[in-house]
Amino acid sequence: MKDTVVPHADVRSRTVERLVKGMATSDGAGVRLTRVLTQDLQRRLDPFLMLDAFRNEHADDYIGGFPDHPHRGFETVTYMIAGRMRHRDSAGNEGLLESGGAQWMTAGSGLIHSELPEQEAGLMEGFQLWLNLPAASKMVAPSYRDLPSSAIPGFDAGGGVHVRVIAGRSHGVTGAVERPDTEPLYLDVHLPAGTRFTQPLPTGHNAFAYTYRGSVSIAGTVVPDRHMAILANDDGTGVTLEAHEDARALIVAGRPLGEPIAQYGPFVMNTAEEIRQAFADYRRGAFDAASVRAL
Numbered sequence: 015m016k017d018t019v020v021p022h023a024d025v026r027s028r029t030v031e032r033l034v035k036g037m038a039t040s041d042g043a044g045v046r047l048t049r050v051l052t053q054d055l056q057r058r059l060d061p062f063l064m065l066d067a068f069r070n071e072h073a074d075d076y077i078g079g080f081p082d083h084p085h086r087g088f089e090t091v092t093y094m095i096a097g098r099m100r101h102r103d104s105a106g107n108e109g110l111l112e113s114g115g116a117q118w119m120t121a122g123s124g125l126i127h128s129e130l131p132e133q134e135a136g137l138m139e140g141f142q143l144w145l146n147l148p149a150a151s152k153m154v155a156p157s158y159r160d161l162p163s164s165a166i167p168g169f170d171a172g173g174g175v176h177v178r179v180i181a182g183r184s185h186g187v188t189g190a191v192e193r194p195d196t197e198p199l200y201l202d203v204h205l206p207a208g209t210r211f212t213q214p215l216p217t218g219h220n221a222f223a224y225t226y227r228g229s230v231s232i233a234g235t236v237v238p239d240r241h242m243a244i245l246a247n248d249d250g251t252g253v254t255l256e257a258h259e260d261a262r263a264l265i266v267a268g269r270p271l272g273e274p275i276a277q278y279g280p281f282v283m284n285t286a287e288e289i290r291q292a293f294a295d296y297r298r299g300a301f302d303a304a305s306v307r308a309l
């Protein structure tokens with residue numbers, strides 16, 4: 015898609031409503047990670063349900079990976095900065111997620127998958143973002159897309175600023191994935207010291223930035239390394255990141271669904287009854303494509 019020119023010079027940056035450091039935890043088979051977007055922020059950051067950041071130098075902290083587990087009712091977006099992870103799922107998909115690449119998985123009505131490191135040493139770094147599905151789409155058939163690094167569009171924004179567009183649109187560049195219901199924007203912005211980057215944001219979309227190298231300033235608030243800045247909703251027309259040192263940050267935004275959120279572990283539905291049903295379906299093997307075919 016070719017540009018409409020966006021008047022970036024006219025954008026007034028939203029302010030930082032709150033800084034969040036995230037919670038150190040482990041998940042899967044002992045993978046150490048930081049849960050940045052926790053369950054108590056799901057309503058505030060609707061349609062986003064979770065953001066995990068992982069950056070582990072030592073194999074012991076990631077080698078167990080995430081063995082077979084189910085999901086229903088939402089999408090997972092895994093973005094790899096460094097490392098190799100093998101994905102397999104009960105819908106028969108398999109892929110290798112490598113440095114700079116992403117995986118976009120729609121769990122929909124349900125699947126079982128594993129996410130296992132395909133490296134025994136060295137840095138493993140990346141993010142997993144959970145994006146909710148509207149009630150009408152929670153039971154769609156599962157689907158899956160591998161986005162190798164070469165499939166993620168990027169552009170230079172001047173002064174050495176580089177932007178990768180995983181989802182949505184930025185400065186006339188259309189990202190690898192678009193979703194009409196929530197219009198998610200997912201950018202990875204690399205800023206040399208002394209530069210800035212401005213992204214317009216639609217009114218009413220919930221938005222946050224997450225720094226993963228160095229710090230940035232947003233509307234006068236310093237966002238330290240490895241912090242999420244929740245952006246105020248109604249005091250600006252976009253966001254401007256200013257880097258006083260070399261920095262990298264994610265910008266994530268989307269249109270809230272405004273629907274009830276019922277989560278239990280790997281299932282995210284709208285009601286407790288639907289969660290109960292998800293457990294019942296999982297227990298009787300409905301998520302396991304092999305047993306479905308055998309029936």
Ligand code: MN
Binds near residue numbers: 080085
């Ligand atoms: Mn998973």
